[in-house]
Amino acid sequence: MEKQLIKPFLTVANYRFMEQQTDKIIRALATTKDKNVILAVRGIVKSELIDSFTWSDEEEKIVQSLIDINDRAEGEVFLEQLKTYIIPFKAVETSKLKSLFKKEKKLKLPNLEEIDFQQISYLAWDDPGKLRRYLVMEQDKGFKALKGTFKLPATQGICALCNQHTEVVRLTTSVKGEVPGTFTKHYNYVCADSQxxxxxxxxxxxxxxxxxRVTK
Known part of the structure; x- marks a missing residue:
C-alpha cells in the first residue's frame, strides 16, 4: 500500500469494516484454490468498499489495495499501515465525564489512561456494584451521554449497537416523558462486554x- 500525504479519514468503525473485508479475502484464499471463486470474493469486497463509502481518489487508492491481498501476511501489513489513517475517538477528560453525568451521585469513572481511543467507536464502562452502564459517543463536535441498568445473567442474542450475535445483557434506559414526572423506558440487548x-x-x-432512539 502506497503511503499518501493525506489526513486520517477512517473512523474506528471504518477500520473494523476493513478488517472484516480483509478477513473475507484471507479466508477465501485459505479454503479454495478455485481462481473464479477467489475472483468473485474480491469482486464482492470491491463492491462493498465502493458502495458503502464515499472516498476521494487518494483514499480510494489506499483502501482498494485490500482487494489485491494474496495471503494473511499481506493482510496484516495492510491493516497495520491502515491504522495511520484512523481518526481516533475524541480524547475526553474526567471532568468532562462528570459534567455529562452531573446528576449521578458517586459516579464510578473509567481509568482513561488504560483506554486506547484509536480502538473504540464509543466509550462505555460499567459500575458492577449498581449493575449500571455508562455510554458516551461523539456527536456534533461534542459528546452525547447515556446511562442505563443491565440485567444479569448474560444470554445469547443480537446486540443493538454492533448487530453481532454474541453474549448480551438487557439494558434498560429511561428518558423524561412529555408529562411532568413521567418517564419512557427503553429495553435493548447489548453486548455484555462493551470492549x-x-x-x-x-x-x-x-x-x-x-x-x-433511546434518548427520545
Missing part, C-alpha cells in the same frame, strides 16, 4: 441511531 462490542462495530451510524 468486545467496540471491536464488532463496523457502522458508526447504527451506534448513532441507537443513541438517538
Amino acid at each position: 468486545l462490542c467496540n471491536q464488532h462495530v463496523t457502522d458508526i451510524e447504527k451506534v448513532s441511531a441507537f443513541f438517538d
Whole structure:
C-alpha cells in the first residue's frame, strides 16, 4: 500500500469494516484454490468498499489495495499501515465525564489512561456494584451521554449497537416523558462486554441511531 500525504479519514468503525473485508479475502484464499471463486470474493469486497463509502481518489487508492491481498501476511501489513489513517475517538477528560453525568451521585469513572481511543467507536464502562452502564459517543463536535441498568445473567442474542450475535445483557434506559414526572423506558440487548462490542462495530451510524432512539 502506497503511503499518501493525506489526513486520517477512517473512523474506528471504518477500520473494523476493513478488517472484516480483509478477513473475507484471507479466508477465501485459505479454503479454495478455485481462481473464479477467489475472483468473485474480491469482486464482492470491491463492491462493498465502493458502495458503502464515499472516498476521494487518494483514499480510494489506499483502501482498494485490500482487494489485491494474496495471503494473511499481506493482510496484516495492510491493516497495520491502515491504522495511520484512523481518526481516533475524541480524547475526553474526567471532568468532562462528570459534567455529562452531573446528576449521578458517586459516579464510578473509567481509568482513561488504560483506554486506547484509536480502538473504540464509543466509550462505555460499567459500575458492577449498581449493575449500571455508562455510554458516551461523539456527536456534533461534542459528546452525547447515556446511562442505563443491565440485567444479569448474560444470554445469547443480537446486540443493538454492533448487530453481532454474541453474549448480551438487557439494558434498560429511561428518558423524561412529555408529562411532568413521567418517564419512557427503553429495553435493548447489548453486548455484555462493551470492549468486545467496540471491536464488532463496523457502522458508526447504527451506534448513532441507537443513541438517538433511546434518548427520545
